[in-house]
Amino acid sequence: MLELEQDEIKRRAVGLHLLLFDVDGVMTDGGIILIEEKGEAKRFDVRDGMGVTLARTAGLKVGIITGRESAAVYRRAEELGIDEVCQGYFYKEDALNLLLEKHALDVSQVAYVGDDVLDLPVMKRVGLPIAVHNASPEVKEHSIYVTQAPGGYGAVREVIDWLLELRGQKEAVYGLFASSKEKRS
Numbered sequence: 001m002l003e004l005e006q007d008e009i010k011r012r013a014v015g016l017h018l019l020l021f022d023v024d025g026v027m028t029d030g031g032i033i034l035i036e037e038k039g040e041a042k043r044f045d046v047r048d049g050m051g052v053t054l055a056r057t058a059g060l061k062v063g064i065i066t067g068r069e070s071a072a073v074y075r076r077a078e079e080l081g082i083d084e085v086c087q088g089y090f091y092k093e094d095a096l097n098l099l100l101e102k103h104a105l106d107v108s109q110v111a112y113v114g115d116d117v118l119d120l121p122v123m124k125r126v127g128l129p130i131a132v133h134n135a136s137p138e139v140k141e142h143s144i145y146v147t148q149a150p151g152g153y154g155a156v157r158e159v160i161d162w163l164l165e166l167r168g169q170k171e172a173v174y175g176l177f178a179s180s181k182e183k184r185s
């Protein structure tokens with residue numbers, strides 16, 4: 001893991017604008033179920049999904065960058081209101097560059113959560129590179145945080161909870177969803 005002062009990690013979390021996730025192995029456990037003819041199935045975690053809602057409520061933009069392309073991912077992204085969906089990017093840095101330009105952001109304002117070697121070019125650039133528990137050792141080495149939870153089983157939610165806590169927003173955002181319907185609207 002990269003050694004960084006806690007104050008510096010907090011500073012970067014507070015300055016964060018765009019939270020990016022890889023899909024396979026991060027939003028899922030990495031399993032891909034191939035269905036006859038064409039099409040594939042993936043299993044997503046519902047608490048991770050709520051995490052995305054919490055992050056967007058906290059004012060963060062959320063995006064995904066994946067090397068594969070599948071209808072299941074478009075559908076899940078739409079369900080969750082994910083702001084940026086970049087599928088079919090074998091070179092994930094290309095997607096990062098597009099997003100930086102589109103949102104007029106500096107790499108320091110971006111977090112990326114990955115698990116494998118294709119994620120490294122992006123992770124080596126962004127302000128907050130994060131690895132999931134099941135990530136390859138090289139990916140963990142280039143991270144400032146490694147989740148306890150594995151991909152597909154709460155890693156996304158753990159990252160979002162960690163970031164909201166660092167940003168001092170967790171209590172307020174959780175409070176919003178824990179309150180009655182009248183208070184929420």
Ligand SMILES: [Mg+2]
Pocket residue numbers: 022023024025026114115116
């Ligand atoms: Mg992956």
